[in-house]
Amino acid sequence: MKKILSFILLILLVACSSTNDSNAVNEVDITTTTSIATTSTSIDSNEPLTTIEPTIQYVFDVERMSPFTGKELPPETWLKRPKRVIAFKIDNNINARPQSGLQEADAVHEILVEGGMTRFLAFFYDNTSKYLGPIRSARPTDPTVIRPYGGTLVVSGATAGLIPSIRDLGVPVLEEQNSPVMFRISNRNAPHNLYADTELVRENIEERGFYFLQPGPGPLYPFGLDQNNWSEGADKITVKYSESTTVIWKLDGEKYSRFIIDKYSENKEAVAHNFISQDGNYTDILQTETVVVLQGPLYKDPATTLPSVLTVGVGNAYIINNDRYIEGTWRRGDIIEPFVLTDMNGVDIQVPPSTQWIHILPNEGEIIIDN
DSSP states (O other): OHHHHHHHHHHHHHHHHHHHHHHHHHHHHHHHHHOOOOOOOOOOTTSOOOOOOOOOOOOOOTTTBOTTTOOBOOHHHHTTOSOOOEEEEEOOSGGGOSEESGGGOSEEEEEEOGGGOEEEEEEESSOOOSSBBOBOOOOTTHHHHHGGGTOEEEESOOSTTHHHHHHHTTOOEEEGGGOTTOEEOSSSOTTSOEEBOHHHHHHHHHHHTOOOOSSOOOOSSOBOSOOTTOEEOOSEEEEEOSSSEEEEEEEETTEEEEEEEETTSSOOSOEEOEEEOTTSSOEEEOEESEEEEEEEOEEEOTTTOOEEEOOSEEEEEEEEETTEEEEEEEEESSTTSOOEEEETTSOBOOBOSSOEEEEEEETTSEEEEEO
C-alpha cells in the first residue's frame, strides 16, 4: 500500500512540474512578442531649419478657366458653358466717350482705324453687360483677331463688300439691320448711339445657329506664373498709335489706369478715359491688370482701302504686368492660330493670369515703358 501511495505522489509531482514549465514558456513568449524597440533622435536647437517652398505649377483648364484672363472661374460661371465667344466692335470717337460695358469685357483689343483713331474689339464669353456701346462698323483686321476663338463679330454694319469677306474667313457677323435686340439711345447723336445687352445678343445668335467652338476656345496665349526673365520698372506705359491718338497707362496699385491724348479733343493733354456704369449713376476710369502690345506692318486693305495691321507672321511684343515687363516677339502662321509669344532667347513667355488689354499697334507706332 505504501508503495502505491509513493507512486501516485511521484506522478503528481511530475505533472505539477510540467505545468509550471509550460506557464513559464508562455510568459516568455508573451513578453517577447509585445516588446517594442524604440530609438530617440536629438535635435540641435541651434541649427537653422530649412524651409522648402512648394513649387506652384499652372495648368490651363479649358473647362474651368477663362481663355481671356487665364483665371479660374466659379462653378456657377463655367457650368453655363459651352457658350459662344462674341466680339463687339466699340466706338472710340471723342463723341463716343465715355463708353459703357468695356469694363465688363473678358478682354479688349484696340485696333487702328482711319484718321489715326482707334476702335475696340470687346470680347464677351463668361462676362456679360446689360448696356454695351456705342457699337460701330467692322474693319478688315477684326476677323483676323477673332478667328482663333470661334467668335461672332457684332457690328452696326461695314463698308460695302467687307461683310462677305469676313464671313469667307470663317467669322459669323451679326449686323444691326439683322438684329432686333440692338437699340439706339436718344441722348447721343448717330452714329455714336447704338447699344446692346450682350445676353440678348447671345440669344439672338443662338437662334441663328452660328458656329462656335466646343468645349470652348483655347487661351489667348500661354498663361503662367514664371516671370524670372521679366524686368522691373513699368509705372507708366505710353502707346502712340498716330499723331491723333496716344494712350497712357499709369500703375495704380496692382492695376493700370487708362488715359488718352486725342488731337480731336479741345484738351490736348492726357485725360482720364472713363466709362459709364451699367445703371448710369457714376463714371470711373478704365483699368486693366496687364497691358499687351503686339506690333505689325500697316497696310491698306485691297478691297476697302482702309488701314489695317497685319496679324499673321512675326512682330514685336511687349507684356507689362504689375510694374514688370518683358520684350519679345509674337508669331503665328495663320489667322486660325492664337498668338505665340517668345522672349528674346526664343523661350515661351508666360503671361500672368489677369485681365488683358491688347494693343494691335502698327510698326510706325511707338511704345515707351517708364519707371
